[in-house]
Amino acid sequence: MIKTMNNFLRKSLMVLFVTAMILLPGCTGRERTEAVKAISDAYRVPDDKQLIVYTSHKEEVYLPIIREFENRTGIWVEIHAGGTTEMFDEVRKASAEGACDIMFGGGIESFEAQKDLFMPYETSEKANLDKEYLSSDNIWTPFTELPLVFIYNKKLVSEAEAPKTWSDFFDEKWKGQIAFADLHNSGTSYTILSTISQVLGVSVNTCVPAFLSQLDNRILSSSKQIIPFVSNGNYTVGITLEETALKGIRAGYDIAMIYPEDGTSKVPDGCAMVVNAPHSYNAGLFIDFVVGADTQKYAMDEFCRRPVRNDTEAAEGFGEFKSFNFDIKKSAKDESLIFELWDDGAAAADSGNSGSERRPDNKEVPR
Amino acid sequence: MKGFVKQSFRRQIFFIFLVVTLVLVICGGILTVQGFEARLKADHEQQDEERETLISERIRHMLELSEDTLKTIAENDTVVSSLEGGRANSLVVYSALYEASAGIRDFATVDVYSGGFRKYSTGLGEKAGYLPEEYAVLREAKMADGGIVYAMDPANTTSDSSDLLLAKQITESGNAGIAVVRISSAAIEGQLSGAFNANDGYLLTNRFFRPFCTIGTAKDNTALTLIKKNLFSGKAYNYGAENNIYISELEDRGLLCVYITPPVLEKSAARSGYKIIFIQVIISIIVCLIAASRMSTFFSKPINTLSSAMRRFRKGDFDTKIDLDRDDEFGQLATGFNKMTGQLKNTMEEQVRAERRVNEARIEMMQAQLNPHFLYNTLDTIKWVAKANQVPEIATLSSSLAAVLRTGISGDAFCPVSREIETVRN
Numbered sequence: 001m002i003k004t005m006n007n008f009l010r011k012s013l014m015v016l017f018v019t020a021m022i023l024l025p026g027c028t029g030r031e032r033t034e035a036v037k038a039i040s041d042a043y044r045v046p047d048d049k050q051l052i053v054y055t056s057h058k059e060e061v062y063l064p065i066i067r068e069f070e071n072r073t074g075i076w077v078e079i080h081a082g083g084t085t086e087m088f089d090e091v092r093k094a095s096a097e098g099a100c101d102i103m104f105g106g107g108i109e110s111f112e113a114q115k116d117l118f119m120p121y122e123t124s125e126k127a128n129l130d131k132e133y134l135s136s137d138n139i140w141t142p143f144t145e146l147p148l149v150f151i152y153n154k155k156l157v158s159e160a161e162a163p164k165t166w167s168d169f170f171d172e173k174w175k176g177q178i179a180f181a182d183l184h185n186s187g188t189s190y191t192i193l194s195t196i197s198q199v200l201g202v203s204v205n206t207c208v209p210a211f212l213s214q215l216d217n218r219i220l221s222s223s224k225q226i227i228p229f230v231s232n233g234n235y236t237v238g239i240t241l242e243e244t245a246l247k248g249i250r251a252g253y254d255i256a257m258i259y260p261e262d263g264t265s266k267v268p269d270g271c272a273m274v275v276n277a278p279h280s281y282n283a284g285l286f287i288d289f290v291v292g293a294d295t296q297k298y299a300m301d302e303f304c305r306r307p308v309r310n311d312t313e314a315a316e317g318f319g320e321f322k323s324f325n326f327d328i329k330k331s332a333k334d335e336s337l338i339f340e341l342w343d344d345g346a347a348a349a350d351s352g353n354s355g356s357e358r359r360p361d362n363k364e365v366p367r
Numbered sequence: 368m369k370g371f372v373k374q375s376f377r378r379q380i381f382f383i384f385l386v387v388t389l390v391l392v393i394c395g396g397i398l399t400v401q402g403f404e405a406r407l408k409a410d411h412e413q414q415d416e417e418r419e420t421l422i423s424e425r426i427r428h429m430l431e432l433s434e435d436t437l438k439t440i441a442e443n444d445t446v447v448s449s450l451e452g453g454r455a456n457s458l459v460v461y462s463a464l465y466e467a468s469a470g471i472r473d474f475a476t477v478d479v480y481s482g483g484f485r486k487y488s489t490g491l492g493e494k495a496g497y498l499p500e501e502y503a504v505l506r507e508a509k510m511a512d513g514g515i516v517y518a519m520d521p522a523n524t525t526s527d528s529s530d531l532l533l534a535k536q537i538t539e540s541g542n543a544g545i546a547v548v549r550i551s552s553a554a555i556e557g558q559l560s561g562a563f564n565a566n567d568g569y570l571l572t573n574r575f576f577r578p579f580c581t582i583g584t585a586k587d588n589t590a591l592t593l594i595k596k597n598l599f600s601g602k603a604y605n606y607g608a609e610n611n612i613y614i615s616e617l618e619d620r621g622l623l624c625v626y627i628t629p630p631v632l633e634k635s636a637a638r639s640g641y642k643i644i645f646i647q648v649i650i651s652i653i654v655c656l657i658a659a660s661r662m663s664t665f666f667s668k669p670i671n672t673l674s675s676a677m678r679r680f681r682k683g684d685f686d687t688k689i690d691l692d693r694d695d696e697f698g699q700l701a702t703g704f705n706k707m708t709g710q711l712k713n714t715m716e717e718q719v720r721a722e723r724r725v726n727e728a729r730i731e732m733m734q735a736q737l738n739p740h741f742l743y744n745t746l747d748t749i750k751w752v753a754k755a756n757q758v759p760e761i762a763t764l765s766s767s768l769a770a771v772l773r774t775g776i777s778g779d780a781f782c783p784v785s786r787e788i789e790t791v792r793n
Contacts, residue, residue, distance in 0.1 A: 032412055032416075036603050036604065036605055037603065039604060039614045039615075039616075040597070040598065040602070040603045040604045042616075043574070043576075043598050043604070044598055044601055045598050045599050045601075050599060059525060059526060060524070063524055063525070063526060064502075064503065064519075064521045064522070064524060067503075067519060067521075067573075067575070067577055068502060068503055068521070070575045070577075071503075071507070071518075071573075071575075076575055076595075076598075076599070077575075078595070078599065079526075294501045294502050294506075295502075297499070297501065297502075298499050298501075298502040298503075298521070301497075301499060302499070302521070302522060
């Protein structure tokens with residue numbers, strides 16, 4: 001009896017299944033499916049038209065450049081954006097999975113420190129680039145040069161008395177008046193300390209504690225605060241990137257900019273092809289594009305970033321400055337020591353100020 | 368399991384009932400829910416497509432008005448000559464610009480660029496504007512050979528929005544003169560107000576799915592991320608999307624409308640449908656148990672009565688009768704059984720009676736044979752007494768008489784002639 005029923009059930013189920021298969025797809029609408037398929041086929045991105053970019057640039061910088069790259073080449077770019085440290089970590093993971101082509105942004109010292117993440121690529125524009133900061137092994141390609149400059153509040157400080165050299169910042173009159181961001185939150189702050197050490201020719205063991213002492217325990221949490229805090233008079237002087245200072249001036253902040261007379265570093269940010277890049281050909285095209293004349297001029301005009309090309313005429317606002325041969329390898333080598341000295345000095349300042357009244361600016365990082 | 372079920376008629380009925388009911392309930396339920404869902408989905412898709420068409424029409428209308436404006440400006444001698452270095456009164460140029468842009472000024476501004484610098488603008492204020500000449504929109508316009516290009520603003524842009532710039536080169540000599548119609552994402556949103564439901568989303572994008580404007584639920588960016596991920600991996604653009612996504616092209620402008628609507632049935636509604644099916648399954652199991660119990664009783668009771676009667680009958684109780692108050696096959700079977708046992712009983716009784724008669728006859732026969740035997744013994748005694756007393760004649764007479772009697776009571780129907788002659792002699 002069971003056997004008979006089993007046969008019957010099997011047949012019943014088959015009939016039901018076939019009926020469902022026939023009826024249900026008919027209900028879902030063939031026209032809609034075809035419309036979806038038509039668009040999907042038309043805009044499907046073949047492998048040779050893909051590029052995966054990890055970037056630590058701000059959206060206002062990377063987005064127009066990447067959109068222009070897409071329009072010119074027809075290559076679709078998948079963007080992953082974040083902070084420099086975060087992106088380098090992400091790139092390491094993605095590289096292991098073959099899911100990243102380009103790291104765009106971050107100081108070249110970061111690229112130099114994590115060379116194993118990148119593979120050499122010699123850009124077709126190499127002949128037109130500033131020789132001073134070119135990777136000897138083509139591991140990275142500079143995007144724009146970022147000289148360090150001094151700024152001062154032009155209502156509170158006269159041009160004559162504003163600091164002109166790095167050593168001027170160690171003058172007693174600027175004690176507690178220097179706008180400077182926490183080393184742990186600002187790559188620029190690290191470059192500044194490294195530059196001071198190299199320009200003045202003193203070891204970081206000497207210059208970091210001395211500079212910390214000049215800050216007088218008034219440290220900003222972010223480098224974004226430097227321009228507004230100098231402009232509003234909370235600080236009178238500061239050190240920042242030329243790009244940031246020019247943008248601040250364009251935006252109408254009450255600041256003026258001075259190029260250091262004793263020379264400054266102009267450590268560029270970089271761009272590099274990642275190991276295991278699945279679209280390495282397109283990655284090469286991207287690197288060529290970002291150092292191309294059009295993008296370099298655009299970055300200079302729109303973002304006040306100094307081009308790395310020799311053939312791009314400097315725009316209005318960019319002044320002449322004395323450059324010195326900043327030793328990136330030494331800077332990378334000193335990194336851990338600088339952080340150690342910074343933390344020790346900050347801790348000592350904290351203990352020294354224990355019980356004392358806090359500074360009125362509550363946006364400052366209490367140290 | 369199979370053996371366990373097979374051992375009981377009741378279990379077999381329960382199992383069959385259960386399987387049939389579950390198949391019907393589950394398959395029927397799923398088909399009902401899915402069919403309902405599919406029908407509803409088709410209806411909603413039709414409504415969505417109508418709304419999407421309406422939205423696209425509004426966008427298309429904006430673009431067509433803007434294109435007409437650009438063409439009008441390009442054909443205006445005053446504007447063109449002012450860009451080509453001719454002497455022109457700016458009031459006259461502005462007059463021409465405002466006249467040409469009358470139909471679009473409530474949602475767009477018209478700028479005229481020369482060498483990347485904005486020379487005239489219908490926008491607010493007189494702040495100088497700049498667009499890079501060798502990058503983005505102006506470059507594209509210069510390369511379009513007098514055609515209209517649709518581009519994003521290279522400045523003041525985010526990943527969610529950008530002003531939509533329509534540009535057309537209107538002069539070639541000297542610095543390229545380019546007329547640009549600028550439609551902000553807010554203006555696009557304003558033009559589309561009222562065309563959406565609160566839960567809908569909309570994106571106007573370029574061909575790389577970079578949005579000019581992001582409206583409503585599209586702002587969470589999940590739909591756009593999914594679309595791009597699917598296109599990168601070669602799947603249908605709406606693969607894995609919970610929402611309904613409709614993409615349409617605005618002809619050959621390189622612009623795409625992406626319309627997003629919530630699913631017809633929320634997941635909870637579909638889950639409720641399947642919950643109801645589950646409850647139906649539970650109820651079916653209970654009903655099957657009860658029905659199987661009743662049905663098995665209904666079937667097994669007469670079978671058990673029949674089986675019991677058969678057992679009694681086998682043991683020799685020929686008076687066994689089945690009393691079933693039913694008119695169906697079981698009732699007919701019981702009547703047949705009763706008839707059969709009655710006939711068998713009669714046959715047996717008749718056979719017993721016949722055998723009894725035979726036995727009686729045999730006894731009678733034996734009784735009949737018993738008297739001559741005693742007579743022979745007496746005649747033999749007479750014979751031997753006569754011989755003892757030496758009366759031979761009496762001995763001979765008694766012996767002959769005995770022979771005559773023996774012949775007479777012989778059971779044989781036939782005898783030889785010699786025996787008859789012997790009997791005569793005796």
